[in-house]
Every structure is written in C-alpha cells, then in structure tokens.
Amino acid sequence: MDLTFSPQETAFRDELRGWLAANPPEPEPADGGEDAQFTRRRDWQRRLYDAGWAAPAWPTEYGGRGATPTESAIYFEEIGRARVPFAANTLGLLLGGPTLMVWGTPEQKERYLPPILSAEEIWCQGFSEPDAGSDLAALKTRAVKDGEDWVVTGQKVWTSGAQYSKWCMLVARTDSEVAKHKGLTYFLMDMEQDAVQVRPLRQITGEAEFNELFIEEARISDANVVGGVGNGWKVALTTLMNERAGLGFALQIRLRQLLDDLIASAAERGLLDDPLYADALAELHVRCESIRLLAWKGLTDTERYGQPGPEGSLVKWLWSDTNQRLTQLAVDIVGPDALTVGESWSYELLRARGNTIEGGTTEVLKNIIAERVLGLPRLKVSA
Amino acid sequence: MDFGLTDDQREIQRTARELLLERAKPERVREHAESARMDSELWRELCELGWPGIAVAEEHGGQGLGCIELSILCEELGRSLAPVPFLPSAMAAAVIEHGGSPEQRERWLPSLASGETIGALGTAVDGISELVVGGADAQVIVLVEDDGSARVLSCDDAEVTPLASIDPTRSAARVSAQDSGEALADGCAGLGRALVAVSSELVGVCERALEMTVAYVKERKQFGVPVGAYQAVSHRCAQMLLETEKARSTAAFAAWTADADPARLAEAAAMAKASASEAGREVTAGAIQAHGGIGFTWEADVHWLYKRAQLDAVLLGGAKRHRARLAAILAEQLGASATA
C-alpha cells in the first residue's frame, strides 16, 4: 500500500493546477439566466479544449491525453477543487464519447468524436421514461424500420441539456417479441427536428435542470445505430458505467467543500465545541474521508482488474446519504435563515433530495450490493 | 385513562377536515404558493368560524376552548397545507394570553381572536429576528430572546423585511426592533402551547405525506410489481408510520398537559417538538424517496409537505435543542428528588 501519488501523477496534478490558476473561467453572468450559464460553460469547454484539458482520459488518437484512471480522477478532483463549472458537453465527454469508442464504427468515431471534444455539438441522454426508471429495460419508446431510416415514437424524461443538444443517446425498443433486455437498440438521434419536442421539467428547487422529450415519429438514419440492432442494453450499460466513474471524484470534492463551509459556519457561531454539533460534524468528516478513500480504492481495482467492482455502489450510496445529512445539519446550525430562497444552503438541501434517486435509487443500489457483492439470493419478480 | 377525543372535539376535527378538503384543495394551495399569496378568502371564512380564537379565553373574544382543540385545528391545517396564517397567529395569541399583562391582553387578544389582526412569533438575538414564519403578513409580532424574555410589537414599531422561504404557502420576514415594543411579563409562559401548536401541525403534515406515499407505492409498478411490495419501500413506509405515531402521541400528551397538568407542560412540549421535528423531516423525506424521480419534481405535491416540514422543524428550535432542554429538565427533576 502506498497512499501517495507517483511523481508522474503529481506532475500531472501540478500542471493542471497551474493551468487552472492561470486560466480562471469568466465570472458568472450577472443576470444568471440559463442560456447565459450555458454559454459560459460552452466558452469554458472551448478553453479547456484549446489547452488539451477537455477530456484528458480520452486516448491521444481521439484528442485526449491518454490519462490513466488515477490521473483522470485527479483531473476531476482538481476541477471540483477549483470550483470551475462543468464543461458544457459533459455528457458527451463522459458518456457519449467513451461509449462510441467501445461500440462505434470507425465512421461514427470520426464523425462524432471531434465535435464532442470541441463543444461544437452538445449531447444529451435519453434513457429514463415515465414508466421506466428503476426498471429501465422496460422502456417503451419504439423504433420501427422504414427504408434506410428508423421512425421513433415515445417519451423520455430527465434529459438534461436537451434544449442545447444536437445529439441524443437514445435507447428504444426495436423488437417487442423478445425478452425485454434483448429488444433494445441504441441510437444517436438528431435533436434538430420538429418531431422532437423539448419541455422543461421543473424540480423541487424551482429550476428546470432537466427536460422531458416528446418524440413523435422522429427519423434516425440506420447509420446512427450504435453497437448493432438488438444490442442496446449492453451499449447502454457501457454508458451507465462511465456515468459512475468520472463525475464521482468531482462530487466528492464538492461535498468536502460544503463540509468545510459548514464547519466554518459552526465555528463562527461558537458551536464547534458544543457537543450537540461537534459529534455530528466529526461524523460527517469521517464519512467524507471514507468516501474519498473508497473512491480511490475502487480506482485501484479498476487499474488492476480493468473494472470497477460493484463496490462503486457503496460510494454512491454513502455520498448521497452524507450530502443529505450534511445539508440537513446545516439547517440546524445556521437556523431558519438557511431556508430562505436564494441562500445557498436552501438550494443544497433541496437538491440533495435527488441524490438518493438519480443514477439509481439507494434501494436499488442496496439490491445490487446484496446480490452481486454479498451473493444473497435474489427475489424473483416477473419480467 | 382515555385517549379518545370527546364528541365535541371529534366534531371539530370532522368539520375542519371536511371544510379544508373542500376549500384547500391541492390545486388551490399550489396556486397560492406559486404566487406567494395567502388565501385571504379562506382566511376570512376561517375567521368567521372563529378558528383563530379557538383557544383564546371568552373574556378576550375567543371561544375559550383548550389546547387540545387548538391542536386539532393545527393538525388539520397541516394536512391541507392551507395558505393561511393560522399557526403564527395562534402562537402569538398563546404567548400574549399566557405571558402578557392585562393591558397587553386587552389590547391584542380580541382582534387576534377575531382574525382581524394577524400575529407572528419568532426568535431573536438582541432584537434582530431569525426568519419569522408569517412575519410579512403580521400586524403584531412577538419576539422571544434566548434568555426567555419576550417583547410584543406592532409591525409599525419594527422594521419588517419580507423574506421568501422555501415554503411559499406562508410568508416570512426578518424583524428588527432594537428598542421598540413592550416586554411581556413572562416570555416563556405561553411557549409550551405554541410548541404544541407547531408540533400538531407537523403531525398533520406527516399523516398526509404517509397517506400519499402509501397510495402511490400501491399503484406504481416497476419490474412488474407495485413498488410497495419491495421491503425496502414497505419497511420505510412502516418507519414513517412509527415516526408519525411517536409525534402524534407526544403532541397529544403535551396538548392535554397544557390544561390538565401545566406543571409538566415544559417537559411535554419539549418532547413533542423534538419528536415532531424529527418525524416531519424523516417522513416527508421518505415520501419523496418512495415516489422516486416524480417526488423530486415541482408537479408532484409531496415537495410542499417537505418544505413545510423543514420550516416547522426549526421553528422555535429543532429536535436537538429540545432534547437538550429535556435533558436539563430531567437533571432538575433528579436534583429535586435527591434533595427531597
């Protein structure tokens, strides 16, 4: 065991840190509208791109740096630590690109990867449906072959960035005669067509970070099938695996920063040596450190065995639960003023409610841990 | 020992529930919440029925009923989330009635009891309040300081800055009043009743959250079965029931104590508020979780319950502070019995 970075990893970190310090993003626009926010993130990605920092984990042949998993984790930690925005095309960089690298044809890679990296074409994810959340494979959006095209009809939900997107990673049912996992196909759908309507989905926080997609006979060229007809579930799993991997490190640093803010607030109010709060804060500190350590340990497994173990579910579970506890404790420490609209704690508190639902609910994660890590028998339910 | 309500109390509960089912439908609550306005029409109706004065003595223009009747109305209003300033006003009235001078009672209670005047009760440090629930609609505000002293002020004597809280079914404000207002003779005397009122409202919020959740998880299917069949979900619902009943029984005890055994009110109220604050947070969070992604959307109504519970849970101190008070009370009792 050696819990330090190698000289090469340290050099990678220092180079990035130096670059981030020398190249801060534009300040947040004063009128803070959604479009202005998006433009800022697009500009930011362009600057990352020009400096070769948009996707260091991508292989050099596709414009990345061929960074190791450890370096990639360092990258996200530093992005989180510097409190810079996420790149505009995060879904393309983290999910779409890596999925194409595994499943795409040479033509698809050549056509789609460069504009993902440069933020010329934004990507979104069309997986979840109103009736297919935890049971994603039950999705009903249907694609029917018509000449050289597929014609798609259905509804998607929780599609972030859809209003800015050119391409949607869409999973649709192409065969309803076979078992539910087997009848799915993964498409790249052009969002710029009238058959695709985007409606903002307002959340508990009042903002609309996500959208619903209403798809009414949209057309997708057969050339935009990824990984073959009927193979959509496997391709989708590649996308979902990548979802877990990268962002986690940035979120874990964000949690750490929130805890530091809270500890400072408690100290200001003289509550750090009040046992009522001291114990709870110390417990949160232990949790934050455990999350960090578990995340790094998962990475060692990835580097050694090529795959993150299902233990990755532990990190997501612990992180979401800890973020909820932390933001709730903040209300106790700061008092009712923390519940004022516009106060960052009130936003964090409400947003944290989604953490135990998005990316797989805590209940479903626990099922996965029980079945795949502990080998417990599985409850048989009908398909 | 009889935990049952009297016939009259049951009648109050039944009529309140029916009225609010009719007049405070979710669409109507949402409409007012989204425009951050109180429901003046409903408030007028409740005033005509004498609700704001339910627990105010008849000599001050109220109905002269007890804390149990007050808690029944709070619970029903909590269930419905009706956008009316009942709770803040009733809390202010309780504190003035039980801790104010005869002149102060004479001055404020009749119009609080009729609903003509709206009240609010908040905590403050050196005359500057924390967020006061109902503060922006109130004409009379009582501020309680950490040392237990309290002052009553007309809104004209204070600087009232409206705030938007995450729960737009009720207004909020910061009140600052360094030297104005009049001290109450006993700032703490009515606090126990105010705590019963907010705890009872939380019980109503929990009940409704649990009902909505149970109905939803019976209907919602994933993997071909209702999600309520998964023990991860059903056990959480059972836990929500446990929290709700713990809160309900302690709130009922405290409401009874207020009139029947006032010597134990401080202890009972601390217990009730500690249980209700915790239950409010846990039960409404569980409701969102069991609804899955839908529970996180603005369209689904569970988030209003979550937000009301968040405000109520810290109102007049959260679970931690009330458990600390309880521990101090227990220590006092132990000391007293040792010296006896």
Ligand SMILES: Cc1cc2nc3c(=O)[nH]c(=O)nc-3n(C[C@H](O)[C@H](O)[C@H](O)COP(=O)(O)OP(=O)(O)OC[C@H]3O[C@@H](n4cnc5c(N)ncnc54)[C@H](O)[C@@H]3O)c2cc1C
């Ligand atoms: C903030 C947020 C962001 C999101 N972002 C995205 C996104 O980017 N892309 C995307 O595709 N989706 C996204 N989603 C959707 C998310 O993946 C689903 O909401 C989630 O998988 C749950 O599905 P559901 O909402 O249908 O809830 P349901 O599956 O209906 O769950 C309802 C309840 O039942 C429980 N449950 C369901 N099945 C089981 C089981 N087998 N055992 C035990 N309990 C069970 C759940 O845990 C939950 O408590 C997002 C959701 C949220 C809230």
